[in-house]
Amino acid sequence: MVVLEESGDAQPVAADDGSKEEIKSKNMISLEIFRVIKDAQQQHGLRHGDYQRYRGYCSRRLRRLRKVLKIPQGDRRHYRRRDVTSSHLTASNAESRLLCVPLLQAERAWAHAMQLRQEANTEPRKKFHLVARLKKACAHAQMLLQLSEQSGTCSARTQLEAGAYAAWLRGALLLELQQWRAAADCLRSAQLVLENLCSALPQDEQLVYKQKVDELHPSLRYCAYNIGDESAAGDLLALRGQGLIDNLDTLMAQAKESRSGVMHEVEWRGRVVSVRPEKVRLFLISLQDLDTSLKAAVDSQHRITLLENVLMDCKDAISALKDEIKNDPKLKNAEAQQMSSVNYLLSYLMYLRLVRTVERNNLLVQQAEEARRNNVPIDGKKVRPQDLTRLYEIILQNYSELQQLPGFENDLSYQSEIDTEMKAYKAFRCYYIAQVLTGLRRFREALAILERCSTYTAESLASKLKDKQLLAKLEDLQKDIESCKYEVHADSVLEDDEEEETKYTRSYKDKKPLVDRLDDYREDSQVLTKNPNIFKLPPPMEAVPCKPLFFDLACNFIEFPNLDDKTGAANNKKQGAGLTGLVKGFLGWGKGDK
Numbered sequence: 001m002v003v004l005e006e007s008g009d010a011q012p013v014a015a016d017d018g019s020k021e022e023i024k025s026k027n028m029i030s031l032e033i034f035r036v037i038k039d040a041q042q043q044h045g046l047r048h049g050d051y052q053r054y055r056g057y058c059s060r061r062l063r064r065l066r067k068v069l070k071i072p073q074g075d076r077r078h079y080r081r082r083d084v085t086s087s088h089l090t091a092s093n094a095e096s097r098l099l100c101v102p103l104l105q106a107e108r109a110w111a112h113a114m115q116l117r118q119e120a121n122t123e124p125r126k127k128f129h130l131v132a133r134l135k136k137a138c139a140h141a142q143m144l145l146q147l148s149e150q151s152g153t154c155s156a157r158t159q160l161e162a163g164a165y166a167a168w169l170r171g172a173l174l175l176e177l178q179q180w181r182a183a184a185d186c187l188r189s190a191q192l193v194l195e196n197l198c199s200a201l202p203q204d205e206q207l208v209y210k211q212k213v214d215e216l217h218p219s220l221r222y223c224a225y226n227i228g229d230e231s232a233a234g235d236l237l238a239l240r241g242q243g244l245i246d247n248l249d250t251l252m253a254q255a256k257e258s259r260s261g262v263m264h265e266v267e268w269r270g271r272v273v274s275v276r277p278e279k280v281r282l283f284l285i286s287l288q289d290l291d292t293s294l295k296a297a298v299d300s301q302h303r304i305t306l307l308e309n310v311l312m313d314c315k316d317a318i319s320a321l322k323d324e325i326k327n328d329p330k331l332k333n334a335e336a337q338q339m340s341s342v343n344y345l346l347s348y349l350m351y352l353r354l355v356r357t358v359e360r361n362n363l364l365v366q367q368a369e370e371a372r373r374n375n376v377p378i379d380g381k382k383v384r385p386q387d388l389t390r391l392y393e394i395i396l397q398n399y400s401e402l403q404q405l406p407g408f409e410n411d412l413s414y415q416s417e418i419d420t421e422m423k424a425y426k427a428f429r430c431y432y433i434a435q436v437l438t439g440l441r442r443f444r445e446a447l448a449i450l451e452r453c454s455t456y457t458a459e460s461l462a463s464k465l466k467d468k469q470l471l472a473k474l475e476d477l478q479k480d481i482e483s484c485k486y487e488v489h490a491d492s493v494l495e496d497d498e499e500e501e502t503k504y505t506r507s508y509k510d511k512k513p514l515v516d517r518l519d520d521y522r523e524d525s526q527v528l529t530k531n532p533n534i535f536k537l538p539p540p541m542e543a544v545p546c547k548p549l550f551f552d553l554a555c556n557f558i559e560f561p562n563l564d565d566k567t568g569a570a571n572n573k574k575q576g577a578g579l580t581g582l583v584k585g586f587l588g589w590g591k592g593d594k
Helices: 017-026 034-043 051-068 085-088 095-119 126-150 158-178 180-198 207-227 236-239 248-262 278-288 290-296 300-327 341-373 385-403 413-438 443-462 468-505 569-574 580-589
Strands: 264-268 271-275
Touching: 017 278, 034 051, 034 095, 034 158, 034 207, 034 443, 051 095, 085 095, 085 126, 085 271, 095 126, 095 158, 126 158, 180 207, 180 468, 248 569, 264 341, 271 278, 278 341, 290 300, 300 341, 341 385, 385 413, 413 443, 413 468, 443 468
Parallel strands: none
Antiparallel strands: 264 271
């Protein structure tokens, strides 16, 4: 839920009372008093209790403001007091810095009083000066309150904060004067206004006011101790008679109405956060009229174009918010226990982007189903079940990203909602996967997928989806699943019968003759024709091994054994020696020839 109001939208036609109020609301001056002084105190000395440094900062800031706003107090020689009046606030060039002048004057006097309190421990006479400074601070705070109420140009929130600030300073003065009952009344009135502001503001702006309320508790307990137990439990309704609390309800109502004109707020899953980046504000403003524009669109293609433009704006807004988180060191060091407002806003923007993406993809699915039903191509291509399966895969991927949003991983209610919607889209995906498998004649797998689709559909319908359109589609899907089951089962049975029949009757592509298939019985009508396929003539050529041809290359290197002993050649050699051999041995010659 986005709460947004723009004060500048209305254009008055006649000068009636309503139009005057509307023109007046355009120039409303708003100043967050407690936030301004808290930031200034933390940055200029009060973090360490250095009131003198803070007092010097107030003086320098006042001098700069008077120079910029052209409200000098005399010249170099003469002093001439000039205060901010209602005429300054009602001028055409009025701005919120005019209210900073009496505010800083009050802060300077209060800081001087706190400095004197530290010094009064050793010099008791300084307590009188302390009281005088607190009186001066109360006077400036009362002037700030009168300016915010009498000028008529200040917002209700500024009036409430000015009243609480004046009541707090008066209570501090009365504490120093030891007027316990009056001090308790002033402090309780300030506490009441601050608590009401906390309840009306978003969570990221409540810290300053809660800290101020906690600072008031010790003073209130001290006043109650000095008054006594009977008046310690004073009724806050008695404060209605005072001028500050008299118009509390009216101012709170105005503050709640005008808050959305000053800043945008986002309420999502029970938490309200403010929106400060300009791109994010513009995106949220444009998002308000999106549903109306989608209803007024002519066809689905026009709706898809609108959603794509919004998704581009959402992407820019997310980038701007991430840059702010990156550049702000305070946001980087946010507490881990509680999610910061800016990070919560970032998760909300990512949620919007993913939800609108799912909506865009649903329109694409609707467009594809219509084209498939009417047998009309899209972009020159016929729509197939594979295309629808892919679209549902993208939708499921978007839902998985929704489950992983930062800060919502442990949110059980959020996770259960996403799981329920995921089951619904898983049912649609399974249905189209079954159609793909049916087209591939894989009927058993298709039946198994349809059973799973039926399970997802039953679980989604039992969980009571919030999306009525998705619920109606699931009811139609449940009917289609039953009919699709019967069709797939019938196709599978017919395919089995065809396989049995064609086992004996189908014609072989290789056309084997009868002599090669004597063991395979089938009725072949071709055998009874004039050209029966019994034996193939001439018979096919067969490879026959021929006589091998050897080339003995190793014969030249073989040494054959000596067979002279067996053949008798050795005996013939011995007999042929005769007389010549005998003479050789006897005469002695011939031995050297060996």
